[in-house]
Amino acid sequence: MTSTAQDLHDTPVVAPGRTILELRGLEKKYPGTHALKPVTLAFKAGEIHAIVGENGAGKSTLIKLLTGVMPRTSGEVIWEGKPAALATPHEAMALGINAVHQEVVLCRHLTVAANMFLGEENSRFGILQQRAMVREAQKIIDGLGFDLPAHVILGNLTIGQQQLIAAARATVRGTKFLIFDEPTAYLTRKEADQLFTLIRRLKDEGVTIIYISHRMEEVFELADRVSVLRDGTLVGTRDIAETNDAELVRMMINRSIEQIYHKEHLTPGAPIVEARNLSGKGFEDVSMTVRAGEIVGLYGLIGAGRSEFVTTLYGRHRKSAGHVLWEGKDVQINSEHDAIKLGMALAPESRRDQGLCLNLPVGLNLNLPIYKRISRNLLISGAQERTQADRQIADLRIKTPTRNALASSLSGGNQQKIVIGKWLAHGAKLFIFDEPTVGVDVGTKAEIYRLFSALLSKGAGIILISSYLPEVYELADTLHVFRRGKLVATHGFHTADHEDILTQALAEKQEKLGGKT
């Protein structure tokens, strides 16, 4: 038997406003780390409770304890008035606690419907009722208002669409308590809006939601209450109506918001790279110049052609028309290798897929672009390899036990520092940062921005791609807006306001996006 979204009304939930889940001194210690200091917090039935905090503040640990992935060190969890052990994921699910993770954990090669019913397949005499499941899944998806087919292979959908399916999947399982862990990190605005609609709907149906995000505006858009974690301690819980951006950021990092976007205005020097009427797969007729000492921001929706433009510039993909000037001279860039030789560096969009060798040591990752320099006749100088790695780790303040720790054991923010840091020793002149702060906390963001300033003052130029408007708005000296593969507008520093830029990026599609921006 499978339940539909409609059935959720029948699921017995605690009356709204009453406590559904209570943490009493919940604590988690790892050898050497106190990941979560005793937390006491009560979640009210049917509320959307945001949890914010820097990377490493203890959010993920809290989720792991609540979903039974890891055992707690001490403390009590009271579920609907009764103590719950939460020793296994199965137990958590049986109670009705579910989580939707930032990275989709579903089977990419199976259909949407098969994923929806994974582990709860509908079968008759041992034979799967495939058509019935597709129909059922389609009904649920339609009911949630997503415009997605149930019979297609999940891997053919965008990451954002997969995320929506993951959320839909959690809702059909008699969920009473649903945790979203940074669900919008890879979503377009439209997909995010669909997700928010789903979340509000679940709330109306009495489901309690924990919403974890780095994006303040989402917290204010969605949440009823917000709790702030810092260094494993619960700093405080506020009603959303009684707090503001500035207060939350202060609670999170003990630092004011102005200090985050660290920006020095330098007089731009000579052009480093000029793209003239460049076209390629996914973008058309783009011209721009990046000069020494300036940040050129590229803003637009995901899929607007920004990433395609920079990867083509970097030689990863073939250009179809136009040419590129490097320091005033016409150049042919046929491979990444050519680009790197000229002095370009790319920190790609997805650190897991493109940026890092996760199961290799931090040191190797940091040195990867410069092995040629630290080796003679193929043989690597062990001493140079070690000192280079250690210097990067110290300069970038990468939190890692040693340079030999695996990259996968670091937090998202620290991994991102490796992706960026490996180019610093290389001595590039043009740095391309594609979404450098996705899934990164405010503190690390500030560090990354300070790094930008350091690079600029050394005479480098930066191309910064971001889907987060405040970031490009506050940092870019020149801001280009992309829409559907074209460069549609160019602004100087703060010469346009958010509204205009957003309109240019969205254009005619805007009215369909369901209002809030």
Added chain:
Amino acid sequence: MSTEAIPAEKPRRNYNALFGLTLLALLVLLWVLLSFSTSSFASANNISNLLRQGSMIAILAVGQTFVIITGGIDLSVGAVVGFATVIAAMLINAGIPVFLAILLTLLVGVAIGLFHGFGIVKMGLPPFIITLATLTSLRGIGLLMTNGNSISINNDAFQEFSRNSFLGIPNLFWMVLLVGIPAYVFLHHSRWGRYLFSVGSNAEASRLSGVNVQRTIFMAYTLSGLCAAFVGVLLASRIGIGNPTQAEGWELQAIASSVIGGTSLFGAVGSVHGPLLGAFILATINNGANLLNVNAFWQRVITGVLIIVIVYFDGLRRRSGK
């Protein structure tokens, strides 16, 4: 995310060395047990024999490990060994100087490796498929060339080599060092060795960092082909014939040695000393089983079970080590 909270992992280098030591301890333990339980194990004769038996698989396993580290597999090495014995035998019998014959045979191995690289990089074939195709084709080509007969090598000096010893150690074992030491330096202390790991871990990230991924893959398969052809020369010397059906199943023994030696079939994890130890552990098990008069059919079963046990415990130890 608070993955920072995961406790510090032990430094990788120490850990690798430690793993090498546990394998070495296992090998020594086997030797000690066999010395006590059989009268003939510890004899000089048997030890030489054991070293000879293990040497050829050990060299194959080193080449195989390079490939596995990039996340690939080379199923062709056994066939390449058989094919190389044919080439070497034909060339030597044709009166070509032995060193030149050896050189040419090695070049054939290189060519086969380059072909694999071409198939994977340029044609986009999975390593499993292209090397499986070579496995069957090479055996066929060898049989066509020899009409299904063995070619006796009429050069005594060539055959002497594999029987002789230097400083009391069989020449074949010296060949393991001849391959193993440069391979160790290459894998752990050279730039290209690092690239093997990085490509095996994340090819896209490596490419964007300026690593020539295609060249790295070509290199791995070429080295594996070269090692296999070299083993073919050694085998031709040892058995004195060229026969394309020789070395049946050696690719699986090479893969097993590599895996016992701590290489991950998912890529990016591996060493040179691990597979060497793995190969000699397998050789010891076979040798010991012979001396203990274990039924040859059972030996195969025991080898299979031991592979499962060793790799399982290795996996356990790794997880608990985290």
